[in-house]
Amino acid sequence: MSNYVVEMLNITKKFPGIVANDNINLKLKKGEIHALLGENGAGKSTLMNILFGLYQPTEGEIRINGKKEIINNANRAIELGIGMVHQHFKLVEPFTVTENIILGSEPTTGGSINYKKAVKQVEEISNQYGLQVDPHAKIENISVGMQQRVEIIKTLYRGADILIFDEPTAVLTPQEIDELLDIMRNLVAQGKSIILITHKLKEIMAICDMVTIIRRGKGIGSIATKDASPEILAEKMVGRQVSFEREKEKAQPKGPILKLNNVSMKNEKNVNVLNNISFEVKAGEVLGIAGVDGNGQSELIQAISGLRKINGGQITINNHDITNKNPRKIAESGVAHIPEDRHKHGLVLDFMMTENMVLKSYYKKPFNKNGFLDYKAVDEYAKKLIEQFDVRTPTIYDKARSLSGGNQQKGIIAREINLQPELLIAAQPTRGLDVGAIEFIHSQLIEERNKDKAVLLISYELEEILQVSDRILVIYEGQIIGEVYPEETNDKELGLMMAGKKLTKEG
């Protein structure tokens, strides 16, 4: 009898044209939180999808509680006590929390669903593990953090003892992250075992016992966190030293590029989601917008990029009025945009990478020749971008869908920066990216700034805001409530401002 609950031995998974997992070993002990670390596209999700029965390994063996198992579908995985919280939630939006949780294994009395009993069961689990949810709320009305708790309860409801979390913190606010880490501690204290995929080394150091590292599909080995440090982990994962500091010279801002003048926007309920916002972004500076998710950041981006109309005020680029113009007009006046939600707004997932690379410029020369697309020119351009930004994909003709999350993001960034914009809007540009890629993308943003472009950075991550911005505005309930400089502030002060406390300037 071994004391491992999961043993994945010599797992190899080949996709056409690529070996996603090459002879990887992972062993999980009972009651352990085990991190799975690797660059974007290293093969982490693939390995976990194999454990959860979504993919079949090309080679290798899986043992659960010491017994060899063939997991050929998710139902089998659930039978074996394995649960997975996917990075992209799989919830039915118009259904309630309880309905989502019981979906597929509903408690019944005499053939009909016993909803009351279900609610009770959900509440029990929720109390036992400190997973706060509202059993009657509809999914579409609850926060991302709560949706994630619903996903966790869903796995527990099905009797999971082994929980897989695929990048659970990428979508959470800092506060929600702390809550989730507490929940995980709670889960292992009650005998569950956890595999955690994350790119955030701090989280690994904070709660994990062991780390298994993979690099480009190959297993690098496992190491106990007590013997590790963020630097060691980063180096093992990327294969070179990674800098956590951003080196940049002091900004030399020039004239303003983007100007917002008393911009207001109402939502369907006629409530102001943006309230008299005025600011400018100058050439040669990175302006960071700090704030807790849901304080008007998305609306602000939509207003500037033309995806949603504003109800009052004016927006200009280089003194050209772009207020309520259509997205193409705005793009042509020099605005590029790395969107917050890359699957929804950034990519056509079922387009090839080549097509995605020209999604915003296909209608221009040299791609468009009298209404016909010159696919040779498209391919050449895409190839150049993909090489330049180190987007890892078997070929440029693969569908965006088959790329790993991080590489999809690199693709978008390559496309947007190559539009040579005056203003680059970067919304959560490093969400879900590995430390190496984050370093790269931050340096690209700073590089744009150095080329005297204006960069507007929206991020929920304080560290990112503090590292990259030259100037920071804090947004709260649709208003700009303060302006600070990164070298004069710290995350504590910023955190307070983000919670709505106005900074009282001394003097």
Add this chain to the structure above:
Amino acid sequence: MNKIFAKQSIVVPIVSIFLGLMFGAIVMLAGGYNPITAYNALVSEIFSSRYNIGETIANITPLILTGLAVAFAFRTGLFNIGVEGQLIVGMTAATIVGIEFGYLPWFVHMPLSVIAAALAGGLWGGLAGYLKASRGVNEVITTIMLNFIALYLGNYLIKAFYLEPGTARSYKIEDSASLRTDWMTNLFDGARVDLGLIIALIAVIAFYIILWKTKQGFELRAVGLNHHAAKNAGINVNSNVVKAMFISGMLAGLAGATRSLGLFDAQTIAAAYTGLGFDGIAVALLGGNGAIGIVLAATLFGSLKFGGGGMNYVEGVPNEIINVVIASVIFFVAANGIFKLIIKPFKAKRKQKGAAS
């Protein structure tokens, strides 16, 4: 790696067709007919003579066009149930132009009638597209309703203005508008093969070129696959919806033209739909919404339809059974999700066994 995907996407329809034919055979057995001789009769009916081959082609032609029509809308993320109505409107327009303007030379009159059909169908489809774009009305609902309007409007126009006394159809269209040509008719021993076939083949090529080679097609496909990202990229989603429905309707209208300008020389007062528009949905589905796929699928359906007649009078198999065969082919294609689920565990087991040894 592209080859592998292509292979997979071909395997499924072929197996579906096979299962459909098997199921048809079971139904025939249950009904006391010999499926082997019946299928034999089906095949020989199709190939027995040049005339029969020609008639089979005549059955295939409109299905290619309606299949393309459905697929074109589908590529833009729209479900055009209204191909039937757009076909009727196109047919009616072709009939009217074909009866009037008899003083024109054929090389003006015939193309003019065809273009009228395409435009009428396009406008009919574009109307549904416009309602969707400007008012957000679901195209499935509007196109179903427009089908009814088209059917009765067509009947009314023919009855009121173009009815040949003593018949239930319009006057014959002028020869100068006809799609028939002597060389094609002779080639197929008098079968009703006409320039409609050429129109359909040109449409196939146009379908492919528009979608895969032009800037417009790029936009249409982007909108179809992810309209959020398309909008974000500056593509005008609404105008693409209207364009897609217009082009889809044009293809349907052309199918209508092949009926009244070719096959029948006239338009009959119809009590019910032709069914071609709805068959187009099945053709598009079976053909994977691709140009070549649609040609193959239309060929299969058209052949079954025509060859089914052979089963009927050689083996006495009732026409209903042939419809069962067609329907079960469609069923197995549509159900290929289920079908994949069934074969997946087998594949998986095989793989893991291989891995373990």
